Amino acid sequence: MDYNFLDIEKKWQAYWAEHHTFEVKTDPSKPKYYVLDMFPYPSGAGLHVGHPLGYIASDIYSRYKRLKGFNVLHPMGYDAFGLPAEQYAIQTGQHPAITTRDNIARYRQQMDRIGFSYDWSREVRTCSPEYYKWTQWAFIQMFNHWYNPETNKAEPIDTLVARFKAEGRWDSLSEKQQSDLLMNYRIAYQGETAVNWCPQLGTVLANDEVKEGLSIRGGFPVEQKKMKQWQLRVSAYSERLLADLDGLDWTESLKEMQRNWIGKSQGAEIVFKVSNGSEEYDMTIFTTRADTIFGVTFMVLAPESEWVDKLTTAEQKAAVEEYLLQAKKKTERERIAETRKCTGVFSGSYAVNPLTGDKVPVWISEYVLSGYGTGAIMAVPAHDSRDYAFARTFNLPIIPLIEGCDVSQESFDAKEGIMCNSGFLTGMSVKEAIPAAIDYVESKGIGKRKVNYRLRDAIFSRQRYWGEPFPIYYKNGIPTPMPLDALPLELPQVDKFLPTESGEPPLARAKNWTYEGWPVETSTMPGFAGSSAYYLRYMDPHNNEGLVGREADNYWRNVDLYIGGTEHATGHLIYARFWNKFLYDIGYVCEQEPFRKLINQGMIQGRSNFVYRVKNTNKFVSYALKDQYDTTEIHVDVNIVSNDRLDTEAFRKWRPDYADAEFILEDGEYVCGYAVEKMSKSMFNVVNPDLVCEKYGADTLRMYEMFLGPLEQSKPWDTKGIDGVHRFLRKLWRLYTDSENKFCISEEKASPAELKVLHRLIGKAQSDIENFSFNTTVSAAMIAVNELSELKCCKREILEPLIIVLSPYVPHIAEEIWQQMGHGESISFASFPEYVEAYTAEDSVTYPVQFNGKMRFTLDVAKTADRTEVEAAVRANPATEKYLQGAAIRKVIVVPGKIINIVY
RNA sequence: GCCCAGGUGGUGGAAUAGGUAGACACGCGGGACUUAAAAUCCCGUGGCCAGCAAUGGCCGUACGGGUUCGAUUCCCGUCCCGGGCACCA
Numbered sequence: 001m002d003y004n005f006l007d008i009e010k011k012w013q014a015y016w017a018e019h020h021t022f023e024v025k026t027d028p029s030k031p032k033y034y035v036l037d038m039f040p041y042p043s044g045a046g047l048h049v050g051h052p053l054g055y056i057a058s059d060i061y062s063r064y065k066r067l068k069g070f071n072v073l074h075p076m077g078y079d080a081f082g083l084p085a086e087q088y089a090i091q092t093g094q095h096p097a098i099t100t101r102d103n104i105a106r107y108r109q110q111m112d113r114i115g116f117s118y119d120w121s122r123e124v125r126t127c128s129p130e131y132y133k134w135t136q137w138a139f140i141q142m143f144n145h146w147y148n149p150e151t152n153k154a155e156p157i158d159t160l161v162a163r164f165k166a167e168g169r170w171d172s173l174s175e176k177q178q179s180d181l182l183m184n185y186r187i188a189y190q191g192e193t194a195v196n197w198c199p200q201l202g203t204v205l206a207n208d209e210v211k212e213g214l215s216i217r218g219g220f221p222v223e224q225k226k227m228k229q230w231q232l233r234v235s236a237y238s239e240r241l242l243a244d245l246d247g248l249d250w251t252e253s254l255k256e257m258q259r260n261w262i263g264k265s266q267g268a269e270i271v272f273k274v275s276n277g278s279e280e281y282d283m284t285i286f287t288t289r290a291d292t293i294f295g296v297t298f299m300v301l302a303p304e305s306e307w308v309d310k311l312t313t314a315e316q317k318a319a320v321e322e323y324l325l326q327a328k329k330k331t332e333r334e335r336i337a338e339t340r341k342c343t344g345v346f347s348g349s350y351a352v353n354p355l356t357g358d359k360v361p362v363w364i365s366e367y368v369l370s371g372y373g374t375g376a377i378m379a380v381p382a383h384d385s386r387d388y389a390f391a392r393t394f395n396l397p398i399i400p401l402i403e404g405c406d407v408s409q410e411s412f413d414a415k416e417g418i419m420c421n422s423g424f425l426t427g428m429s430v431k432e433a434i435p436a437a438i439d440y441v442e443s444k445g446i447g448k449r450k451v452n453y454r455l456r457d458a459i460f461s462r463q464r465y466w467g468e469p470f471p472i473y474y475k476n477g478i479p480t481p482m483p484l485d486a487l488p489l490e491l492p493q494v495d496k497f498l499p500t501e502s503g504e505p506p507l508a509r510a511k512n513w514t515y516e517g518w519p520v521e522t523s524t525m526p527g528f529a530g531s532s533a534y535y536l537r538y539m540d541p542h543n544n545e546g547l548v549g550r551e552a553d554n555y556w557r558n559v560d561l562y563i564g565g566t567e568h569a570t571g572h573l574i575y576a577r578f579w580n581k582f583l584y585d586i587g588y589v590c591e592q593e594p595f596r597k598l599i600n601q602g603m604i605q606g607r608s609n610f611v612y613r614v615k616n617t618n619k620f621v622s623y624a625l626k627d628q629y630d631t632t633e634i635h636v637d638v639n640i641v642s643n644d645r646l647d648t649e650a651f652r653k654w655r656p657d658y659a660d661a662e663f664i665l666e667d668g669e670y671v672c673g674y675a676v677e678k679m680s681k682s683m684f685n686v687v688n689p690d691l692v693c694e695k696y697g698a699d700t701l702r703m704y705e706m707f708l709g710p711l712e713q714s715k716p717w718d719t720k721g722i723d724g725v726h727r728f729l730r731k732l733w734r735l736y737t738d739s740e741n742k743f744c745i746s747e748e749k750a751s752p753a754e755l756k757v758l759h760r761l762i763g764k765a766q767s768d769i770e771n772f773s774f775n776t777t778v779s780a781a782m783i784a785v786n787e788l789s790e791l792k793c794c795k796r797e798i799l800e801p802l803i804i805v806l807s808p809y810v811p812h813i814a815e816e817i818w819q820q821m822g823h824g825e826s827i828s829f830a831s832f833p834e835y836v837e838a839y840t841a842e843d844s845v846t847y848p849v850q851f852n853g854k855m856r857f858t859l860d861v862a863k864t865a866d867r868t869e870v871e872a873a874v875r876a877n878p879a880t881e882k883y884l885q886g887a888a889i890r891k892v893i894v895v896p897g898k899i900i901n902i903v904y
Numbered sequence: 905g906c907c908c909a910g911g912u913g914g915u916g917g918a919a920u921a922g923g924u925a926g927a928c929a930c931g932c933g934g935g936a937c938u939u940a941a942a943a944u945c946c947c948g949u950g951g952c953c954a955g956c957a958a959u960g961g962c963c964g965u966a967c968g969g970g971u972u973c974g975a976u977u978c979c980c981g982u983c984c985c986g987g988g989c990a991c992c993a
């Protein structure tokens with residue numbers, strides 16, 4: 001074998017590890033660059049070829065930046081707390097720490113084989129006490145701070161206590177009352193809230209852990225339940241989280257996702273007088289369409305609203321209670337299934353429209369959410385489709401407010417047109433009427449401008465074992481943080497990982513789960529806790545004094561390039577930004593934003609293969625003939641299929657049922673069908689990177705994953721294309737070796753033609769990598785190597801820069817060649833070659849010449865010629881005369897360097 | 905329903921401050937070397953039509969219009985696929 005990738009890769013991976021090649025230190029003499037991958041959850045299934053896609057891209061970029069003279073921080077670790085290990089523990093009794101440790105070992109082995117340039121001395125695991133000490137520390141900081149809306153930042157809770165004291169609202173309170181009061185302000189606080197409760201998992205889930213009323217992990221039903229939970233006051237940061245998006249180098253679609261998630265809307269709060277017949281109240285509602293107030297024909301309360309009790313009249317009491325009961329019984333899933341089915345009940349009370357004085361009924365309906373605005377709305381059926389549907393169902397009046405709009409079939413929701421039926425607003429456009437209406441209610445003292453956000457506080461408790469324990473104990477029932485020197489509060493041993501018989505979380509099973517005799521919090525933190533500040537820990541992973549030291553933070557600052565999946569858009573990426581901003585507020589870190597540039601790598605999908613079994617037989621019919629039979633489509637392991645041709649012998653051995661399978665072939669072969677699906681075990685389409693490395697080598701794998709297509713795009717993995725890349729590497733190897741596989745390199749001066757090939761590649765590779773267009777660089781490299789091998793070039797002057805340019809992509813082969821060339825140091829310490837136009841540039845440009853847009857011939861014109869000289873040259877050319885056939889030229893269009901078009 | 909991204913050969917994909925569409929690779933067909941296989945190398949490969957041939961013509965970047973000497977690229981409309989949000993007043 002000529003190019004022995006197995007030996008080469010083994011050799012250099014060992015060399016890098018032994019020489020600590022990729023370990024970095026803060027070095028103020030060099031510019032820093034921080035490249036981060038979203039760290040993985042180490043699942044039991046190991047890595048498939050889809051997982052390393054982003055890691056390969058970030059590794060290439062890291063290696064490139066090192067060649068460009070940057071001090072590159074490129075770390076890796078594990079997001080190691082999580083449900084699968086815990087579920088496994090419940091089933092088997094195996095401690096999640098053991099499962100996790102084993103899975104991590106497997107991940108590490110698989111990653112090492114691909115030749116990543118991680119600084120493993122900085123590895124973090126979220127489940128290790130040395131790490132989660134700082135997660136707990138941050139939680140205590142959040143507990144001890146409040147958000148001051150005047151200064152727009154977090155401040156120590158003492159400043160708030162001082163205010164209360166000054167206002168005389170403090171000293172008279174009991175300790176318990178003081179604690180309850182402060183809970184309303186703390187950034188990390190405990191509060192009663194409706195949560196997604198999953199009985200089967202025995203825990204609370206975040207919204208992004210629930211899909212269509214089922215848990216993402218396990219697919220169990222999830223119901224709404226009111227519970228006292230730890231929460232993080234993320235909503236306080238809404239405006240900053242929104243505004244600071246503008247300065248980030250993220251894709252527009254991802255920023256848009258976050259903007260929608262934060263959901264800023266500007267409107268007004270307006271006060272309506274409401275009366276249940278005996279008592280009158282002021283009820284505040286929120287609207288973005290103050291202009292439509294003349295069309296209010298009823299009001300609606302959320303079923304959970306506190307107004308429901310006050311406004312339900314004696315006559316309606318039975319009906320309302322019945323309705324509330326029905327609403328409560330419904331699971332989230334049923335509510336979703338019944339979307340747009342109108343339900344509701346009349347409360348018996350009436351509200352008075354503050355502008356018209358009209359009396360309108362107050363209804364109660366599920367379509368109004370308690371968590372947004374004030375949990376009560378003014379309904380304008382003519383101009384809101386939800387109000388419209390409700391009005392139609394319950395036969396409530398609909399008053400159109402915009403000239404010429406037709407509301408007989410549907411509402412007119414657009415914010416355009418001229419107002420009518422609207423008192424002093426009549427005649428204005430909607431755009432004028434909105435501020436005019438708000439100005440009016442403000443001047444009358446019955447309302448004010450108001451901005452609302454959809455972003456909710458994050459629920460931070462999970463009733464699980466495998467997470468960070470809260471460093472909180474209950475002194476006389478008052479939640480109290482532990483002193484910092486008590487951290488880390490380590491996870492205790494428990495006999496089982498299930499909730500207790502009385503429904504308490506698993507930590508309640510721990511013996512002596514107390515602090516100074518007081519009970520300790522039994523819930524644990526959610527998955528996003530550990531992943532919210534891990535990028536800071538990498539900067540200074542062994543610091544015992546703090547999460548990150550000041551010097552390290554000042555040097556590394558924040559992540560320059562973050563690569564990971566788009567599935568974290570509204571979870572991790574919001575929480576980490578929030579967490580970072582909090583640490584910034586308390587003066588702990590020097591940057592407001594954690595991730596400057598973000599790239600979302602696409603998913604690599606599986607390419608599944610099918611065989612077609614003739615029903616009730618053990619015969620399998622080839623793809624083209626399957627329509628002649630009644631068949632069942634069956635997934636077949638892609639590892640026994642090559643180029644869609646089934647290895648029939650391997651198939652018989654695959655499963656006992658198929659041992660005596662018969663085949664109906666076409667042209668002597670069994671052709672399989674295929675489909676692009678998610679890569680998963682159940683579809684038998686998982687391709688393991690270890691096997692690819694075994695067969696083709698890590699360099700081939702790395703390059704092929706890039707060659708597959710643009711990084712951001714989802715694309716199917718198809719192993720058959722890998723041969724082309726592998727062939728390229730062999731060709732590259734042969735540039736440097738003779739027919740006996742002996743290394744040979746010439747010290748001769750390079751020719752202009754050779755230099756041209758090299759310089760074109762350098763130019764392309766550099767601009768491509770800066771644009772993260774890795775796939776086209778691979779193509780350019782193939783072209784360059786083809787041309788050089790045609791030129792039989794084996795000169796150092798060409799081949800040395802060439803191998804440096806390619807080294808980020810194929811580091812093992814590059815190291816080997818670099819060493820063979822006589823260098824003592826790793827190629828990682830080389831510098832990226834400069835593009836120098838050393839070859840004699842051609843002195844003429846070849847123009848394609850078009851006639852009325854049709855390409856006819858080419859013309860060489862001096863490079864220095866300007867537009868008029870080019871035009872003169874083409875007019876004088878005899879071929880022009882020939883194609884004109886006597887017609888007169890109307891216009892000659894010359895695009896310098898590109899094209900000439902003659903219009904006649 | 906709303907928001908975002910996209911639609912190019914048999915396949916993955918190149919090329920967009922408007923300028924020879926299909927780079928590069930896979931697959932396929934043919935050939936060379938070989939006892940044979942593997943490996944390697946060479947030639948062809950969007951469709952249709954004409955020609956013994958070199959070659960020439962027409963059509964082609966989801967569909968229909970528009971702007972332009974010239975549109976995969978810009979504008980308007982339609983259809984389709986993917987992603988996100990989904991009673992947020």
